Amino acid sequence: MSVLLAFDQVDAYYSQARILNGVSFEVGAGERVAILGRNGVGKTTVVNTLCGIADIHAGAIKLGGKRYTDVPHYLAARSGIAIVLQGRGIIPNLTIEENLMLGGAVDRPGRWNLDTVYELFPILGERRRNPGLGLSGGQQQMLAIGRALMANPELLVLDEPSEGLAPVIIDELAELFRHVADEGTAIMLIEQNINLIQRVAARYYVLSKGSVTESGDLAGMTTQQLQDHITI
Structure with a gap:
């Protein structure tokens, strides 16, 4: 290992x-x-x-x-390594989709992309054009996790x-x-x-x-x- x-x-x-x-x-x-x-x-x-x-x-x-x-x-x-920070770290002036795309900026290959994250968290796909801070606490945590997964971390x-x-x-x-x-x-x-x-x-x-x-x-x-x- x-x-x-x-x-x-x-x-x-x-x-x-x-x-x-x-x-x-x-x-x-x-x-x-x-x-x-x-x-x-x-x-x-x-x-x-x-x-x-x-x-x-x-x-x-x-x-x-x-x-x-x-x-x-x-x-x-x-x-x-991708990190989901305490407090979630949602960027307030970005949409849900823009927050997610930040996670993919490292451009690592893997299964996680916008489509697979939206499949995992359908609510994010439904509201992709909405501000990230317009979500409930649980949904914001989904967004933070989805953004981290977009980096395809080990x-x-x-x-x-x-x-x-x-x-x-x-x-x-x-x-x-x-x-x-x-x-x-x-x-x-x-x-x-x-x-x-x-x-x-x-x-x-x-x-x-x-x-x-x-x-x-x-x-x-x-x-x-x-x-x-x-x-x-």
Whole structure:
């Protein structure tokens, strides 16, 4: 199994504030991995480090067999990684279709294009000419996911995708993520919703105070054990 993404003893900072302290984890091709932890422990900083927003002061990120200590904003996309940001990141002055087309700007080959995304999310096709922010919260999350899939990624990174969504929508997302994973796309799920974690992920890492404190398989883990990991 090839490794798509690895953090190797990463210390990550915003200015002079250290958020990640020696963080190490990896996601291999086709894997479904969850990053667990309560609010404020550094989960989103993992994403921001991958995006070049947080600075690496020690350690490195490994992508495509190469080590990077200075991460430009475009590196993840060029390396076959698509990210669904917390808060969705819909561009307000663009239509639904224009938002989707942004995801295809990296021009990677694969099955995902406007037609296949509209097949997956018919509501987006019906409203393709409407503003992206004219959708409900759940529909905006569909748009954010569809835009990420348009990049035909090897790894799909999801930062708190259930945030603010009704349970029925979360159930739909779980089925969607399993469908995407079954077609060969690896998933890195940063999440606190236990139902979504249990239905999507196979392995986990726990972040606490900016460090990885535990890792393992989710198989056989009880809901209470998982809850305990999230509240560390």
